[in-house]
Amino acid sequence: MNSFTNERIAATAASPNLENYEQARGQFRWEEVEREFTWHETGKINMAYEAVDRHAESSRRDKIALYYSDGQREEAYTFGQMKSGSNRFGNVLRQLGIGKGDRVFIFMPRSPELYFALLGIIKVGAIAGPLFEAFMETAVKDRLEDSQAVAIVTTPSQLPRIPVQDLPHLKHVILVGQDLRLEQGQVDFHRAMESASEELDLEWMDREDGLILHYTSGSTGKPKGVLHVHDAMLHHYYTGKIVLDLKEDDVYWCTADPGWVTGTSYGIFAPWLNGATNVIRGGRFKPADWYATLQKYGITVWYSAPTAFRMLMGAGDELVSGFDLSRLRHVLSVGEPLNPEVVRWGLSVFKQRIHDTWWMTETGGQLICNYPGMTIKPGSMGKPIPGVEAAILDDQGRVLEPYCMGNLAIKTAWPSMMRRIWNNPAKYEEYFRFKGWYVSGDSAFYDEDGYFWFQGRVDDVINTSGERVGPFEVESKLVEHPAVAEAGVIGKPDPMRGEVIKAFIALRDGYTPSEELKEQIVQFVKTGLSAHAAPREIEFKDKLPKTRSGKIMRRVLKAWELNLPVGDMSTIED
Numbered sequence: 001m002n003s004f005t006n007e008r009i010a011a012t013a014a015s016p017n018l019e020n021y022e023q024a025r026g027q028f029r030w031e032e033v034e035r036e037f038t039w040h041e042t043g044k045i046n047m048a049y050e051a052v053d054r055h056a057e058s059s060r061r062d063k064i065a066l067y068y069s070d071g072q073r074e075e076a077y078t079f080g081q082m083k084s085g086s087n088r089f090g091n092v093l094r095q096l097g098i099g100k101g102d103r104v105f106i107f108m109p110r111s112p113e114l115y116f117a118l119l120g121i122i123k124v125g126a127i128a129g130p131l132f133e134a135f136m137e138t139a140v141k142d143r144l145e146d147s148q149a150v151a152i153v154t155t156p157s158q159l160p161r162i163p164v165q166d167l168p169h170l171k172h173v174i175l176v177g178q179d180l181r182l183e184q185g186q187v188d189f190h191r192a193m194e195s196a197s198e199e200l201d202l203e204w205m206d207r208e209d210g211l212i213l214h215y216t217s218g219s220t221g222k223p224k225g226v227l228h229v230h231d232a233m234l235h236h237y238y239t240g241k242i243v244l245d246l247k248e249d250d251v252y253w254c255t256a257d258p259g260w261v262t263g264t265s266y267g268i269f270a271p272w273l274n275g276a277t278n279v280i281r282g283g284r285f286k287p288a289d290w291y292a293t294l295q296k297y298g299i300t301v302w303y304s305a306p307t308a309f310r311m312l313m314g315a316g317d318e319l320v321s322g323f324d325l326s327r328l329r330h331v332l333s334v335g336e337p338l339n340p341e342v343v344r345w346g347l348s349v350f351k352q353r354i355h356d357t358w359w360m361t362e363t364g365g366q367l368i369c370n371y372p373g374m375t376i377k378p379g380s381m382g383k384p385i386p387g388v389e390a391a392i393l394d395d396q397g398r399v400l401e402p403y404c405m406g407n408l409a410i411k412t413a414w415p416s417m418m419r420r421i422w423n424n425p426a427k428y429e430e431y432f433r434f435k436g437w438y439v440s441g442d443s444a445f446y447d448e449d450g451y452f453w454f455q456g457r458v459d460d461v462i463n464t465s466g467e468r469v470g471p472f473e474v475e476s477k478l479v480e481h482p483a484v485a486e487a488g489v490i491g492k493p494d495p496m497r498g499e500v501i502k503a504f505i506a507l508r509d510g511y512t513p514s515e516e517l518k519e520q521i522v523q524f525v526k527t528g529l530s531a532h533a534a535p536r537e538i539e540f541k542d543k544l545p546k547t548r549s550g551k552i553m554r555r556v557l558k559a560w561e562l563n564l565p566v567g568d569m570s571t572i573e574d
């Protein structure tokens, strides 16, 4: 949570397209964004065509679309090559009988193959489902089962984490690797690509047809599949222009993995819809390697997250002073509150204001932002972009005045808004319970200048290093461990990661608390679910606080943790 400050950092050189920001707000029309594409005449569209093929068929054909490096591989692809590679993969899918509306998942580390695959999926009208490479069996199974995916693109080392025998809908496993010994139902990615044609009749879609399915966490139940449609391209294109401020000569780097919505909306769609050169870096986070990446490619526009900035800050200013980052001209952040001291640090080491942006998996694109030309108030998420209206609502859906804390809500609709929660229409409706508004689940207030200030989540969702973790998913895994009778999971404030996961556990009879047992339980979640969902801290309790209906009261656990009053206990069991 950020505290309110009166500090202001004005823009030095106002960006021309935002000089008239307030004027743009009043005059903005989505129809005008639409007119920049040719499809507005036919109504038939395809995101991958607009992001790649359109440039491949223009003077940008030989422009670098993708620079990829991970310490071992170092490659570059033009828009022309992105087009033919993704066409080939589209044909691979067609030969398997995969087409419009089918769900095809991607479960692999970042690599050029991942990007060819994702675009190819979209080109044949299938719905792409990107997963974090670090997911373990339960996390993979839940998502493939819920979406009834027909195919998955993965690597041999991740194969053991896909429980193919339990997934009757999953017909094809497409393996990216060398010297493969294929089994029934498996396809060799590279060999199939070699024999596939570079020419593809792409599937022309309706604006409202499915594009991508991102699973994300809520406070109850399994992760939910958030569906976005091709129409989202308007939002991605437009925010790429006005928030990322992408220009023809920019070299852009979004550090997010495509398993997270930031890695697709702003790691794929927004930069390529704007014809920008996109840098993708694989491998793990290391401060020196990150600075080296900025220097080597001459990155001009850089989109990252508060945890990463805090880690870079922690690595010391001496390290950064050894690199030439002079080409950097625009820096942005998303995913969690951006601390004012990080903004100040950015100003001193990068000579750049770090622009905070707020949005969610469900919103598909940026909504409340600091952008070029606008005065930044460190600690504020910024203002709604032109075309978007935000408000603070009370629990009855009434619009509140400035400085009143309440539910952050966005007036419906905008092009990248989710269109469905897969298999769960009731969950979808909950977001729209106040007529005409999307209710975010965040609490915030706004000030007299219309700047929004994030205050926290309304629900129990944990935000650790910018990743959303649902406590229910972790608790469900914990109680599968033989020693665990009951588990309650909360986010505990942490200076580096924003929050870390803390589990309160009541043991079964016959088990005694010990450090070894804690370690065993942590490993159990790491190997069964995923490393980022494993608790960093465990506390054993004889009993957990529960409501009479048997729900663990995370609110009470949180109050224990923070030494706060526990509040209304009228529903507690005893």
Ligand code: 6R9
Binding pocket: 216, 261, 262, 333, 334, 335, 336, 337, 338, 356, 357, 358, 359, 360, 361, 362, 381, 440, 441, 442, 454, 456, 457, 463, 466, 467, 468
């Ligand atoms: C894109 C993305 C969404 C949740 C959101 C909020 C938090 C995102 C933020 C921020 C403070 C910001 N969040 N941006 N909190 N300041 N600038 O992050 O999507 O993974 O779905 O997370 O993240 O709590 O509700 P997602």
